[in-house]
Amino acid sequence: MKHTHQRDVLPRTPEDPSSPLSPGTHTITVPHGSARVALRYHVAGSGPVCLAHPGGPGIGWEYLRMAGLEDALTMxxxxxxGTGDSGRLPDPRDYTMATYAHFLHAVVQHLEVPRVTLLGHSHGGFVAQRYALDHPARIAALVLYDTSPVADEEFWSAAVDAMERFMKDHVDEHPEVADYVSALTSRLDLMNDDGATAVLRTTMPAYLYDYWGREAEFAPARRTLRMYAAPSRGEDSPFDVRDELPSLAPPALVLAGRHDFICGPRWAALLHEGAEDTEVTIVEKAGHLAHLEQPAQFDASVLAFLGAHGVVGDVR
Incomplete structure (x- = not known):
């Protein structure tokens, strides 16, 4: 497989304020059916272009900020x-994988670079897989971060079981975790944005390896998490690309936290076994948010992978 060289993905000079890659916030308008919907994206850093798609569906993008990668990449x-200041779909049933891939493609085309690195976290990793399968020529490399090639009944049952174990392990010291299983299985599609946000903030400690040991560090981020309810109303079949993984063309880094209760090593292994050009990094002492818990190891793993595939220069 031929790999992209740095010149393929360098952005235009950030000093040009008209560039779609100038630092700051940008808004584009994307056709969707008979509607035109606003979509925002945010640019920081310099170097080859890496798009980052957050999880959820419906979680605000801010938690995914990766300052360490911005030293080497245009993030x-x-x-x-359906989130933040991006537009809402006229029919909330349309929040499907095809829709997310459609909007992501609009951003890739707007950036006017031949190929990009695509980093998808959790549900964003589902979107990244779908997009890379549909548009392999636009992707230099993939970072599939705490995600899975399938989100069927077995996947969700395993997540509930893991949350129950988390509850039993911590309920004596932290009685509030007794409500975590009911929160995880609550109907977000019946809530408003404040209700969905409350669920996310309530259960955040389960997404980290040692929230209470580093509470002073993580509590401010917990208070700023946002989740938007409309994307939970999408009507889509369960995500499953396992049969398509052998045709996944771009090289992929599959990265997961050792203690991620929802998208941990079990699901990383499925990605690695199913796709041909992958490597796996398991981050110790991390849950679902390794870029916050172990940022130095996370950044080094991503940049080493991109360096090995010619996307960035020598990062040693």
Missing amino acids: VYVEPV
């Missing part, structure tokens, strides 16, 4: 449709 943080 483009997508604010997915």
